[in-house]
Amino acid sequence: VAAVSDSVHKRSQMAVREEKKQKTRSALLDAALAVMSRGGGFGALGLRELTREAGVVPTAFYRHFKDMDELGLALVEEGCTTLRQILRDVRIEAAGAGSGDLALERSVASFVSYVDAHGAILEFFVRERSGPSLTLRSAITSEQRGFARELANDLRLFSPFGDFSDEDLEIVSELIVNAVVAHLIELLLPADEAPARDVVITSRIEAQIRIILLGAARWRRATTMPVKST
Amino acid sequence: VAAVSDSVHKRSQMAVREEKKQKTRSALLDAALAVMSRGGGFGALGLRELTREAGVVPTAFYRHFKDMDELGLALVEEGCTTLRQILRDVRIEAAGAGSGDLALERSVASFVSYVDAHGAILEFFVRERSGPSLTLRSAITSEQRGFARELANDLRLFSPFGDFSDEDLEIVSELIVNAVVAHLIELLLPADEAPARDVVITSRIEAQIRIILLGAARWRRATTMPVKST
Numbered sequence: 001v002a003a004v005s006d007s008v009h010k011r012s013q014m015a016v017r018e019e020k021k022q023k024t025r026s027a028l029l030d031a032a033l034a035v036m037s038r039g040g041g042f043g044a045l046g047l048r049e050l051t052r053e054a055g056v057v058p059t060a061f062y063r064h065f066k067d068m069d070e071l072g073l074a075l076v077e078e079g080c081t082t083l084r085q086i087l088r089d090v091r092i093e094a095a096g097a098g099s100g101d102l103a104l105e106r107s108v109a110s111f112v113s114y115v116d117a118h119g120a121i122l123e124f125f126v127r128e129r130s131g132p133s134l135t136l137r138s139a140i141t142s143e144q145r146g147f148a149r150e151l152a153n154d155l156r157l158f159s160p161f162g163d164f165s166d167e168d169l170e171i172v173s174e175l176i177v178n179a180v181v182a183h184l185i186e187l188l189l190p191a192d193e194a195p196a197r198d199v200v201i202t203s204r205i206e207a208q209i210r211i212i213l214l215g216a217a218r219w220r221r222a223t224t225m226p227v228k229s230t
Numbered sequence: 231v232a233a234v235s236d237s238v239h240k241r242s243q244m245a246v247r248e249e250k251k252q253k254t255r256s257a258l259l260d261a262a263l264a265v266m267s268r269g270g271g272f273g274a275l276g277l278r279e280l281t282r283e284a285g286v287v288p289t290a291f292y293r294h295f296k297d298m299d300e301l302g303l304a305l306v307e308e309g310c311t312t313l314r315q316i317l318r319d320v321r322i323e324a325a326g327a328g329s330g331d332l333a334l335e336r337s338v339a340s341f342v343s344y345v346d347a348h349g350a351i352l353e354f355f356v357r358e359r360s361g362p363s364l365t366l367r368s369a370i371t372s373e374q375r376g377f378a379r380e381l382a383n384d385l386r387l388f389s390p391f392g393d394f395s396d397e398d399l400e401i402v403s404e405l406i407v408n409a410v411v412a413h414l415i416e417l418l419l420p421a422d423e424a425p426a427r428d429v430v431i432t433s434r435i436e437a438q439i440r441i442i443l444l445g446a447a448r449w450r451r452a453t454t455m456p457v458k459s460t
Contacts, residue, residue: 039362041271126360130353130415132269141415175438178412179405185360185371207449208405215445219437 025064027054029075033120042072042124043132069135072128076136079121080143086110088150095157100213103158108205111180112198115187126184144181148173160217172216179208255294257284259305263350272302272354273362299365302358306366309351310373316340318380325387330443333388338435341410342428345417356414374411378403390447402446409438 031054035045045068051058065071090110094103115122128136129144152173155161161169183201261284265275275298281288295301320340324333345352358366359374382403385391391399413431 040273041362043270044274123360130356130360130418132271137415137419171434171437172441174434175409175441179408182408182412185367188360189367204401204404207401211402211405211445211449212441213445214448215441215443218444218448219441 021063024054024056024060025074027056028061028064028071029078030054032071032075033124036124037120041131042068042128042136069133072133072136073139075121075124076128076139076143079118079125080146083111083114083118084147084150086114087147088154091151091154091157095154100158103154104206104209104213108180108202108209112187112202112205115184116198119188122184123188126188144177145174148177151176164220168220172212172219175212175216176209179212180205251293254284254286254290255304257286258291258294258301259308260284262301262305263354266354267350271361272298272358272366299363302363302366303369305351305354306358306369306373309348309355310376313341313344313348314377314380316344317377318384321381321384321387325384330388333384334436334439334443338410338432338439342417342432342435345414346428349418352414353418356418374407375404378407381406394450398450402442402449405442405446406439409442410435 028050031050032042032045035049035053036042047058047061047068051061065074087107087110090106091103094100094106125140129140131137148170152166152169155169155173156164161172164172183205187198187201258280261280262272262275265279265283266272277288277291277298281291291301295304317337317340320336321333324330324336355370359370361367378400382396382399385399385403386394391402394402413435417428417431
């Protein structure tokens with residue numbers, strides 16, 4: 001009995017330690033966002049300022065991350081994983097209900113409210129996408145490709161995209177992702193009238209995605225542009 | 231005669247001085263790009279490093295720019311003015327030849343070769359678009375709106391866009407500009423096989439603009455999305 005109780009005790013000690021470790025890791029990630037939001041990009045992030053903000057000793061950093069780039073990559077992943085899941089759920093549910101319109105409207109609404117709730121991490125994402133760290137740039141580019149790939153998969157659920165080649169569907173979904181991401185900078189600007197602004201941007205993103213989907217449905221049949229000079 | 235000769239001499243002295251002033255200004259702008267290309271964004275740009283690079287004394291800076299932001303704004307303007315003119319010329323010439331296809335292909339080709347030839351300034355543009363200086367952010371955003379506005383004007387030359395409302399045409403042209411700008415980051419990445427990469431990106435941008443134009447031509451008539459679940 002004593003041995004079992006010992007082992008239980010050990011396991012619970014381990015659980016506590018693991019929980020504490022996760023807490024410090026989160027604190028470091030949050031501290032990084034807080035420090036960056038006071039100006040200066042990821043490149044200007046210093047170990048001392050970061051750990052002071054997180055309330056841990058400088059050496060504690062290395063128990064969680066090999067270097068600053070690894071922390072940056074963790075931020076990229078954290079910022080994208082949840083949003084990707086939300087968008088996939090929305091699309092699959094709407095596909096089940098048989099409505100492309102629903103998928104479109106709910107996806108855009110989910111995106112805009114995600115941006116409002118997670119401004120700091122998306123600010124980091126937008127900035128480091130063209131920032132000085134090539135590691136972060138390529139991580140962010142590949143996350144964005146991941147969004148496009150998942151969108152392409154889900155577009156197949158809707159006619160006429162089921163018949164599209166992978167390559168064609170990739171061109172369409174990349175275009176949609178880029179069109180949405182382009183509005184991030186505007187959505188992240190501090191604004192006194194954010195709710196009104198969000199409504200305008202939401203309807204603009206919706207219109208632009210509609211244009212893309214309408215065009216994509218006709219595109220494969222056309223070999224030249226349909227517009228002619230007047 | 232002596233008085234006239236004196237005045238001619240004075241004027242030529244002024245011309246020389248003006249020329250020298252322009253030369254120093256250009257040197258400062260080039261130096262800013264050179265310093266930034268070695269890492270660190272606009273926010274990290276220091277007066278001493280900048281003037282040393284330009285080969286002038288630090289105080290010379292203030293004969294050309296009120297502060298660093300003013301230099302940044304001059305860079306934004308310089309990076310955009312030439313490209314805007316090139317794109318307008320291409321579109322108007324193609325409209326004269328009555329070919330939307332020609333306008334599209336030549337515009338994309340001009341854009342891609344402009345990026346190849348002016349990497350440093352476009353790198354600055356892309357980075358500061360989401361950088362820490364709100365002055366630069368909004369200057370770059372408004373340049374991008376300028377591109378979209380000019381594109382909207384030129385789209386009117388092609389059917390069916392002549393009949394579009396200003397607002398609808400703005401949504402279409404913003405979408406096109408965003409779709410093109412989204413490829414900037416990729417075009418700016420150092421690559422061993424830049425020519426081959428440029429061909430791939432060029433055809434991708436062309437396809438995406440075709441999709442947008444095809445969709446836009448149908449869009450106003452549609453109130454809901456044409457896709458249905460299979």
